[in-house]
Amino acid sequence: MAAAPRQRARLAPLLLCCVVLAALLAAALVSLSGSRQYLIYGLPDPGAFTSYGLTVVRVLTETGAVLTIGSLLFAAFLVPQQRSGLLAADGYAALRTAGWAALLWFAGALLSVPFTAADQAGRPVGQMLNPTTLLPMVDALEQAKAWALTALIALLVTVGCALVLSWGWATTLFFVSVFGLVPVAVSGHSASGGSHDVATNSLLFHLVAAALWVGGLVALLAHARRRGAHLGLATSRFSTVALGCWLVMAASGVLNALVRLPVHDLLRSTYGLLVLAKIVLLLALGLFGYLQRQRGVRAVTGTGSRAALVRLAAVEILVMFTTLGVAAALSRTPPPADAATRPSTTELLVGYDLAGPPTLLRLFLDWRFDLLYGTAAIGAAVLYLAGVRRLRQRGDAWPVGRTVAWLAGCGSVLLATSSGIGRYAPAMFSVHMGSHMILNMMAPILLVLGGPVTLALRALPAAGKDDPPGPREWLLAFVHSPVARVLTHPIVALALFVGSFYVLYFSGLFDTALNYHWAHLAMNAHFLLTGYVFYWPIIGIDPAPRRLPALGRLGLLLASMPFHAFFGVILMSRQTVIGETFYRSLALPWVTDLLSEQRLGGGIAWAAGEVPLIVVVIALLAQWAKADERQARRSDRRADTRGDEELAAYNAMLRQLAERGPGR
Template structure:
């Protein structure tokens, strides 16, 4: 403990060390067990119906009620882990040497313990899931031989295995880190640990499962961050931490957006599973209504906190009012988590699957006919992940531009146009007819892929979003806690950024992934999963953005690469992209043939010819970005020479051209000697 707090003020150390550890532990465990009790009670209502619908033998009460109990405790622990890690990263400032202060250090230690609890719960849930699916008692499912067999055959067992792995990594990293910047690694792995369960369950199959899965991802992450952040600030306020008012204000802003995300995504997810007219006719629907009421209560408590208790924190030495109402809100939230777990164990209303086509069951929706230009423009299906991201990015960017304009500063119109055009293309690539047909046809998928990796990142990079943020966000000021502007600067110049912007790494991630994904068999193995399409789109965007940030980026970068070197990187990388397209056109077998034939689309087309079209698109897609890149490099090269010439002229004026005079003196001396 002393290693992390040697430079902290003495009063701050005393505040954190006086934290009642036993009280904090009791509060967190009480919340977890309250969630578990609610989950078990809700599960008991529909346990018999669930067994009847699945048609498997009763595995016994240990499995039936142990599953919701451990799930509730584990998910509550995951929320504590995520909220504590975010608290250490963003809610309280580090010390001047970027080592966590005492409050941040305590929070990251809580995150380590909570992640370990989440991992242990996930490991225990593996045999319970195998027992439930097989209908065998837990004493049989827990045998190593049966458990290994279940891992290969039962998706739920694999879900909990990967949850345990990600949570364990988060726990180990959180246990050993001391630096403030490394807390983002813990955040990343805790979020990853939530993804397996978010991609499974009621939302992962059947019609409209794409909308249901995307909404569930947003819902789980938003609710987990909301609950965990609340627990972290309550614990910190209970110890009268020095930065409690700042931490609560920052959490309040995060909680506001979490409320919006959780509410909207929850309504969308519920409507996919239950028609609005049947909410009160079924146990599942009534539980959905109860969850909506609980979220409304939480929103009201949060609004009351924003109005009353935040101001009170500034004046009270012991923030008793905030802590009391925060504890009430925390317990309501724990009960809501338990209700959500019970809801996930309750069978949704039966749907007549005879009316669901093979295509809809595979990709979530039907397609009216073969793709046409008109259908690309008019046949929309909004992507809740990337479509929302495109709109949010555009709005945030415009807010930054407007803030600069109001301040009297200029911002190039061309940069604004480029960034907004990139956001528009992102929306079109994922939510228009292109996004709708991409999972069903390889050629359309390749169009979307090329836009996501080749064109959209170029436009976003040319918009200079980091430069805009650094100019629009106010600096924290000397002696004040770092804010968003300082976080961005630290991230840009971190060791991690220097690693990923190495030319070799960025080039391999950008071009090499094409060969591994399509020619290495990865695409064929994962194309049937909705999660794979989300990860592919994310990879295309990030790898393209990283590569173009290196070669044409106008934003601050951790590496200074000269224009000739940038040109060499482009000329050395893009030919491999063209070769990939040619190799794709020359393949003798159809990639993912069984998947595309299994879709049973309502029109006939040649899969091999469609794949050759996709290869041609990949081969030709690099031409337009190449022209843009060359123009941008020429402009940057010219500006670099101009800046260098001006710098030389200023130095010459300042020292009366001493460098030239020294050179002439050297020549005169050599002439005398000769």
């Protein structure tokens, strides 16, 4: 144990040099545009200290974020935990590293609040240190509020890392830390202007992939330097993660740049040159990643040098932090397209223009691919088919009906978010309600009938008695986790499924959410997840933490029906328009009566809510019929067995009577 501090001490100077290099590089690159960014947005120059200080703080904050996420990734998934559920020594060391990194993340995010407020107000940061000046600015600026929320999340992770010891809580902290990237990502330049839906979604992919890759590599290097156990397993698992992250970073980075920058401006603007520099660095990182995987395999199998692996990883980390510096400068440099284009009101509010009224043809053929949910739907379908293929290759059967149900569920998600329905949903209440019904009622039913957990448990290899837990064991741990037990409790599932309708639409929350793209993403996730949690214990094929009896499942289903019908009736009879300010600001020429539009949405909610329930009843009846059939077969087998026993006893009695003879 004494070697660990010394090994960390050797790694600390490398990280410190990388951070200083990234900060200096970012500040130098930001200086290329000078005060041009403030002139573009019509703001006074806040001064060199505020401008460069914000850039340096951004680098420090991103460093803390990626080290936190990478260390938690390492503790939760790259090294095995003990069979008791507690973290092993290597996982515990990574957790403690995550705690210190989260403290840096918290400090940087907290400093970013006054620096961001000063930068966007065009005033020196010293004037923002007074709470009476800062608080009104934070309340008025979305990005300052995002940094405040990020600081709160980082503080929560910091405290959690100091308190927890179990694998389950370390995994929870990992997902919380990944979520900490979201507030700033959805409130920056990508969240405003035209095509902000594509820009924001691609940026989310980019940031998460970068954090997993950079932070995970640093954690792996630290593990190798302290000569921790299971280096081969950690290297193998991280290589898979790194390859996926590189592909995601490359695709999302190029897409995000194309949204903001015309191709012909790549060589004619500072922003374009920074984009090219980042592309070159990403290509270099891909090469380093390939070499690292090749040498890493040789090193951990004994045919290569562990020291060579460490040196290569150190160089890769240096290039990664250089990329972070370029990325920080890129976030502080205005793209030329911002000054050259003037998007329409619809494009500013929704992210894109609409071709005309939503005819039936446009609703089904006017597609705009949703990077988040469209990619998730296609990816889920591909993974499911891969699992079915693996079962068939080893001679196991898998019901075709389940495959059809899962693919239809993925198709429903794709239809609701990427077709014309998804395109018009942010701009029209009636179309939004149609998308809501698909995501909340139709898609979850089909997805739970697909039995994805059962398929995964059969397709994934089980860890041996002495082998470290893998994806199959992680999935089982989630199914039996306290979170899953609470969410699938009948009262909780029913309250989330039907109660959220009333809270969202009748509390003013929907009115606020209409103005933000991230809120649309959150609403879609909520609709989909609450529907899945509700239908999972009712008609789900998969093992659930709580299995309800047949009458209990039917009762839970029937209990939800009046709430849906009543919700639709309220919408149709309501005399005030929900989200009126937003819909009036769009001023769509084909939507002249917002109250009639809302009543149409209420009618869709009332009518569409009944059809999926009929599907559920049919599925329940089919499942009961199969259960009765299985029970009848078991009874017949028992009867056959008992019948043979009774016949044998009767024959034995006759033989005994025959042996006694007459009169005996």
